[in-house]
Amino acid sequence: MLLVQRGITVFVLLIGIGVGAPPAFAWGDEGHKIVALVAQSFLDPAVRKKVDSLLANDPDSRTAHDIASEATWADKIKSDSELRQRTSKWHFVDIELSNPNIDQACFNRPPLPAGTVASDGPANDCILDKIDEFTAELASPTTDPEERVVALKFLLHFIGDLHQPLHASDDHDRGGNDKHVSAPGMRPGNLHHYWDTEFVVALGSEPQQVAADLIEGISDDQVKEWMKGTPTDWAQEAFRLARTDAYGRLPQPNAHGNYRLSDEYLEMASSDVPTQLKKAGVRLAFVLNMALAGNQQSSSTPQPKR
Numbered sequence: 294m295l296l297v298q299r300g301i302t303v304f305v306l307l308i309g310i311g312v313g314a315p316p317a318f319a320w321g322d323e324g325h326k327i328v329a330l331v332a333q334s335f336l337d338p339a340v341r342k343k344v345d346s347l348l349a350n351d352p353d354s355r356t357a358h359d360i361a362s363e364a365t366w367a368d369k370i371k372s373d374s375e376l377r378q379r380t381s382k383w384h385f386v387d388i389e390l391s392n393p394n395i396d397q398a399c400f401n402r403p404p405l406p407a408g409t410v411a412s413d414g415p416a417n418d419c420i421l422d423k424i425d426e427f428t429a430e431l432a433s434p435t436t437d438p439e440e441r442v443v444a445l446k447f448l449l450h451f452i453g454d455l456h457q458p459l460h461a462s463d464d465h466d467r468g469g470n471d472k473h474v475s476a477p478g479m480r481p482g483n484l485h486h487y488w489d490t491e492f493v494v495a496l497g498s499e500p501q502q503v504a505a506d507l508i509e510g511i512s513d514d515q516v517k518e519w520m521k522g523t524p525t526d527w528a529q530e531a532f533r534l535a536r537t538d539a540y541g542r543l544p545q546p547n548a549h550g551n552y553r554l555s556d557e558y559l560e561m562a563s564s565d566v567p568t569q570l571k572k573a574g575v576r577l578a579f580v581l582n583m584a585l586a587g588n589q590q591s592s593s594t595p596q597p598k599r
């Protein structure tokens with residue numbers, strides 16, 4: 294078991310992106326907080342109480358124990374080199390554009406050894422298997438209490454990761470980390486970092502307000518549609534978005550292999566990113582509601598609790 298103490302405008306995007314960051318891990322703190330806050334508004338009241346209770350009893354001090362902060366925990370543990378090495382591959386499913394094969398992207402689906410908790414599973418495993426394993430642990434009242442909290446924290450993070458298009462795709466470039474990009478008015482960076490962080494930060498500086506704005510734009514029909522399917526279906530959806538947009542609408546590289554993004558590309562990202570954050574929040578709530586409400590799906594569409 295894991296040890297406890299171990300509507301964007303193009304103008305905003307043009308001024309908002311900073312110099313190249315090191316390889317990023319999914320949405321960044323802002324994105325994960327937004328996803329968790331969207332999800333919180335769609336939790337059944339009884340499930341929200343269970344989530345709050347579990348997080349209140351979290352003995353790990355790396356984050357505060359509210360749902361938004363805990364959604365960043367799976368990245369915070371990477372400050373521990375051993376945990377970073379063991380868990381870093383769990384954050385993605387790198388489906389190759391040239392040969393899309395989910396089983397290969399999931400390291401041929403290694404089984405969780407008998408008697409092993411999910412947080413001690415093999416390092417070579419993908420986000421899809423870890424979501425399944427942690428969901429089962431969260432749903433089971435017989436799971437060790439500490440492991441159950443860990444399972445919840447990983448789910449808060451991984452459902453968000455799954456909706457970042459470059460966490461479900463690869464062009465032999467480490468999910469865009471090896472593609473160097475720039476745009477008018479921007480300093481150079483890598484493609485993954487732009488999608489992880491900069492396109493999200495451009496939505497606003499306060500995750501609470503961004504989440505509230507996104508929730509206002511989610512219709513009942515969208516909730517019904519987005520709750521359909523499985524994490525594998527959602528990964529395939531994110532892969533298709535990467536193929537058509539994140540990768541598919543890149544310009545040709547220059548002589549140095551760098552990509553100069555256009556205003557049209559930025560406008561596309563300003564539409565795709567908030568949609569993916571909204572889907573991630575609704576689906577995170579769906580997973581938690583199913584796991585913590587006795588696996589009984591509500592007969593009505595969840596309504597946001599404001």
